[in-house]
Amino acid sequence: MDEIMRSPIVYFNLGPFEIDETIVSLWVISAILIVAGILLTRNFKWLPEGRQNAVEMLVEGVDSAVVFIMGESRRFFTPFIGTLMLFIVLANTAGVWSFGLLRPPTADANMTLGLGLIVFFTINFYNIKSHGLWNYVKGFFQPFVLFLPMNIFGELSKPISLGFRLFGNIFAGLVIGGLIYQSFPFLVPIPIHIYFDLFSGVLQTAVFSMLTMVFISMAMD
Amino acid sequence: MEWNAFAVAAFGLLGAGIGMIAGFGPGIGQGYAAGKGAEAVGRQPEAQPKIMLTMILGQAVAETTGIYSLIIAFALIGLARSVIG
Numbered sequence: 061m062d063e064i065m066r067s068p069i070v071y072f073n074l075g076p077f078e079i080d081e082t083i084v085s086l087w088v089i090s091a092i093l094i095v096a097g098i099l100l101t102r103n104f105k106w107l108p109e110g111r112q113n114a115v116e117m118l119v120e121g122v123d124s125a126v127v128f129i130m131g132e133s134r135r136f137f138t139p140f141i142g143t144l145m146l147f148i149v150l151a152n153t154a155g156v157w158s159f160g161l162l163r164p165p166t167a168d169a170n171m172t173l174g175l176g177l178i179v180f181f182t183i184n185f186y187n188i189k190s191h192g193l194w195n196y197v198k199g200f201f202q203p204f205v206l207f208l209p210m211n212i213f214g215e216l217s218k219p220i221s222l223g224f225r226l227f228g229n230i231f232a233g234l235v236i237g238g239l240i241y242q243s244f245p246f247l248v249p250i251p252i253h254i255y256f257d258l259f260s261g262v263l264q265t266a267v268f269s270m271l272t273m274v275f276i277s278m279a280m281d
Numbered sequence: 282m283e284w285n286a287f288a289v290a291a292f293g294l295l296g297a298g299i300g301m302i303a304g305f306g307p308g309i310g311q312g313y314a315a316g317k318g319a320e321a322v323g324r325q326p327e328a329q330p331k332i333m334l335t336m337i338l339g340q341a342v343a344e345t346t347g348i349y350s351l352i353i354a355f356a357l358i359g360l361a362r363s364v365i366g
Contacts, residue, residue, distance in 0.1 A: 229348055
């Protein structure tokens with residue numbers, strides 16, 4: 061049980077920072093995204109073919125989702141949402157495409173709460189930007205003054221619920237997978253991997269990005 | 282083992298089990314959503330992909346409370362194990 065529910069192994073210390081499995085996985089994922097971003101988008105032509113078709117399909121898919129949920133006027137969120145989606149989907153399925161070498165970084169609450177904080181600051185930034193600081197502050201006193209603590213908690217609960225939803229799903233998948241490996245190490249884990257790593261990972265990516273889009277549009281309306 | 286450690290471990294593990302009763306809620310909610318989804322597909326089979334997407338998203342959000350209780354259960358098991366040492 062101890063080795064299943066373990067926290068990430070710390071490899072070494074870099075000054076005050078502990079470099080553990082989560083951070084190494086994040087480095088690998090960032091490297092993959094950066095290299096793929098450079099290699100896949102080189103010398104694009106007017107008439108797309110091959111690899112350019114695939115990249116354009118991906119961008120168009122994210123773009124149509126953003127337009128569908130946030131509307132035509134907020135299309136400039138496509139890069140942000142697309143980055144979140146690519147990053148989270150690679151992070152959730154890290155155990156599969158690395159053949160078990162990497163621990164999914166989203167199975168660490170620090171990382172998912174960090175993502176939640178990014179979304180939190182984005183929400184509040186665009187809330188202030190579209191309504192002005194005075195209306196933003198006034199919004200916390202709606203419908204009347206006594207609702208102030210409730211509004212603050214409502215705002216703070218967004219990143220926490222986003223972060224813990226992602227963390228809980230991936231960590232639970234990791235623990236259940238570990239338990240199954242302990243009792244049935246042969247053939248049985250395959251459907252478990254398909255469900256918990258692939259299906260659940262992609263689904264939680266969709267949930268995270270969709271909720272982010274809804275929160276941002278709600279803040280800007 | 283002294284009595285305090287024993288009590289913390291025992292009640293921690295019991296609490297983890299009791300906490301997972303929260304699995305009831307998401308189960309009922311997800312089943313309800315799936316039933317409604319099946320109804321909607323029966324009424325409008327051509328809208329099946331959209332219904333499916335909405336249903337799965339709603340279910341994933343409904344699952345959240347169950348996931349929270351799972352995190353609490355894990356935390357309690359971790360506490361019990363750290364006390365047993």
